[in-house]
Amino acid sequence: MTALVIVGHGTRSAAGVEQFVAFVERVRRRAAGALGDVEGGFIELSRPPLTDAVGALVDRGHRSLVALPLVLTAAGHGKGDIPAALARERERHPGLSYVYGRPLGPHPLLHTALEQRVDAALAGDDRAGTWVALIGRGSTDPDANAEVAKVARLLWEGRGYAGVEPGFVSLAEPSVPAVLDRLRRLGARRIVVAPYFLFAGVLPDRIAAQSADFAAAHPDLDVRVADLIGDCDALADLVLERHAEARRGDIRMNCDTCAYRVLMPGFADKVGRPQTPHDHPDDPVDGHGHGHAHGHGHGHAHGHGHGHGRHGQVEGRCGHDAEGPHRGHVAVVGGGPGPEDLITVRGRALLDAADVVVVDRLAPRGLLAGLRPGVEVVDAAKVPRGPSMGQDAINAALVAHARAGRRVVRLKGGDPYVFGRGHEEVQACAAAGVEVTVVPGVTSAVAAAALAGVPVTHRGVAHDVTVVSGHLPPGHPDSLVDWAALGRARGTVVLLMAVDTVGKIAAVLVEHGRAPDTPVLAVQDAGHPGQRTVTARLDEIGAAAAREGIGPPAVFVLGPVVALASSDLPA
Numbered sequence: 374m375t376a377l378v379i380v381g382h383g384t385r386s387a388a389g390v391e392q393f394v395a396f397v398e399r400v401r402r403r404a405a406g407a408l409g410d411v412e413g414g415f416i417e418l419s420r421p422p423l424t425d426a427v428g429a430l431v432d433r434g435h436r437s438l439v440a441l442p443l444v445l446t447a448a449g450h451g452k453g454d455i456p457a458a459l460a461r462e463r464e465r466h467p468g469l470s471y472v473y474g475r476p477l478g479p480h481p482l483l484h485t486a487l488e489q490r491v492d493a494a495l496a497g498d499d500r501a502g503t504w505v506a507l508i509g510r511g512s513t514d515p516d517a518n519a520e521v522a523k524v525a526r527l528l529w530e531g532r533g534y535a536g537v538e539p540g541f542v543s544l545a546e547p548s549v550p551a552v553l554d555r556l557r558r559l560g561a562r563r564i565v566v567a568p569y570f571l572f573a574g575v576l577p578d579r580i581a582a583q584s585a586d587f588a589a590a591h592p593d594l595d596v597r598v599a600d601l602i603g604d605c606d607a608l609a610d611l612v613l614e615r616h617a618e619a620r621r622g623d624i625r626m627n628c629d630t631c632a633y634r635v636l637m638p639g640f641a642d643k644v645g646r647p648q649t650p651h652d653h654p655d656d657p658v659d660g661h662g663h664g665h666a667h668g669h670g671h672g673h674a675h676g677h678g679h680g681h682g683r684h685g686q687v688e689g690r691c692g693h694d695a696e697g698p699h700r701g702h703v704a705v706v707g708g709g710p711g712p713e714d715l716i717t718v719r720g721r722a723l724l725d726a727a728d729v730v731v732v733d734r735l736a737p738r739g740l741l742a743g744l745r746p747g748v749e750v751v752d753a754a755k756v757p758r759g760p761s762m763g764q765d766a767i768n769a770a771l772v773a774h775a776r777a778g779r780r781v782v783r784l785k786g787g788d789p790y791v792f793g794r795g796h797e798e799v800q801a802c803a804a805a806g807v808e809v810t811v812v813p814g815v816t817s818a819v820a821a822a823a824l825a826g827v828p829v830t831h832r833g834v835a836h837d838v839t840v841v842s843g844h845l846p847p848g849h850p851d852s853l854v855d856w857a858a859l860g861r862a863r864g865t866v867v868l869l870m871a872v873d874t875v876g877k878i879a880a881v882l883v884e885h886g887r888a889p890d891t892p893v894l895a896v897q898d899a900g901h902p903g904q905r906t907v908t909a910r911l912d913e914i915g916a917a918a919a920r921e922g923i924g925p926p927a928v929f930v931l932g933p934v935v936a937l938a939s940s941d942l943p944a
């Protein structure tokens with residue numbers, strides 16, 4: 374399983390560090406078994422440092438990690454500092470690769486946690502008479518501030534508070550006193566200040582202090598401060614969800630309106646530029662520690678981090694593939710028998726994130742219409758025994774695109790490993806040092822029969838099913854199939870690629886003992902609008918299929934299960 378490294382930005386608060394460490398332990402417990410290995414580390418200020426966390430995982434043999442920034446919104450830390458620190462770790466450990474997951478929020482689990490913190494502060498007092506001031510960290514990145522405004526709205530929606538207003542403790546307006554004054558002038562009598570913060574730190578302390586000052590100056594108002602989100606199960610579950618997403622390749626960062634991507638009034642200097650070191654002039658003590666943390670000429674995320682300039686043209690989102698521009702990968706995805714909704718959720722997610730899709734003729738081509746604009750589609754149409762893109766050419770294309778840093782989906786029909794040459798592609802990628810994964814699919818060997826109302830097994834009728842390629846007929850010198858044994862067997866036989874050979878195969882099966890009246894079902898274009906079926910006795914199926922013009926792609930199902938057909942098949 375892919376190990377997980379949870380990356381914090383660090384804090385001067387001992388309580389905050391303690392909560393982080395306890396939280397990593399909680400994630401470890403909740404993941405129990407489902408996840409290989411969990412470590413956590415900070416990029417600055419606190420111990421353990423990220424480099425120790427990564428080093429521990431590498432020492433335990435991990436070479437492939439999911440790295441999750443423990444941040445609520447994507448701003449300087451999530452877009453720049455943390456990817457830069459991870460890139461340094463990759464330089465330190467040759468062969469190490471990682472997928473960078475997306476920030477935690479917005480997420481319903483967080484909104485529920487905030488609601489619980491507000492309720493705890495209310496201690497039974499009614500929501501309708503309560504205004505909430507949701508206080509974010511604040512950023513020079515307007516997109517990050519907009520995320521806090523979005524969370525404020527989502528927190529208000531349907532929960533019965535008088536209202537929820539966003540505010541910021543640093544770098545953005547309205548400030549804590551400003552938002553509290555705004556609520557006072559709107560007529561608020563009771564205000565709960567809800568810090569949108571994970572763990573204790575200097576800034577949450579400042580929120581509490583500023584709220585207390587405001588309350589002291591306005592004794593007619595009831596101002597309370599809610600607890601932080603803190604180390605809790607909901608947060609651990611959210612981390613595990615983000616980990617699972619990243620493993621699936623779904624690493625979208627929500628920055629459609631990021632100032633590095635979209636021209637914003639007052640931010641013209643940022644469009645198309647890489648994320649640059651951010652400066653928090655109002656941070657305590659010696660700022661953010663940038664002086665030493667970034668003083669080693671690491672170029673701070675240039676080429677590693679947000680990199681809108683480089684990735685922007687590739688896709689409609691921030692391609693924060695933190696591995697740099699040359700860490701592509703290939704997913705060999707089984708697309709199912711044809712209908713667009715018979716692909717797996719994981720396959721669909723990879724397709725949504727793909728830069729290049731190499732597609733077979735029998736793959737669910739309807740899905741291509743839904744790809745993002747600009748995705749390159751390579752047609753590897755393999756017409757049986759007709760012109761085709763040779764397997765070597767396909768393998769070479771997969772490797773070349775991945776080496777160019779693209780996320781490649783090899784979209785195949787059915788399951789990639791059922792007569793799909795999927796493993797040859799996996800081997801070719803592995804041999805070339807390209808990261809490759811397989812996503813199983815719904816195979817036509819089982820689904821074609823099901824879509825025609827026939828189960829391939831049924832209690833008391835058939836306790837075995839054999840899937841056979843009919844590509845090479847009985848007697849062919851290269852055939853690896855024991856046709857005589859299939860003739861003696863009594864269960865279900867499913868023939869793929871057998872349109873031209875089914876007559877010959879049927880004769881050999883009868884010759885070796887299969888009853889000539891064994892029912893056979895032919896299903897052509899299973900799952901497609903033009904799906905057709907023909908049934909016949911085993912000794913007549915060759916002639917019947919030819920007479921009815923059954924053509925590829927078709928599956929033949931033979932055995933007693935065919936008599937169970939639930940549709941209106943001919944008797």
Ligand code: SAH
Pocket residue numbers: 709710711735786787788789790791792793815816817818821868869870871896897898899900901925926927928
């Ligand atoms: N990997 C694929 C099979 C590839 S071999 C899978 O798991 O389904 C190609 C053969 O699959 C075809 O000759 C045909 O026998 C079968 N096939 C694929 N899609 C089909 C469909 N929609 N209907 C009927 N047969 C299909």
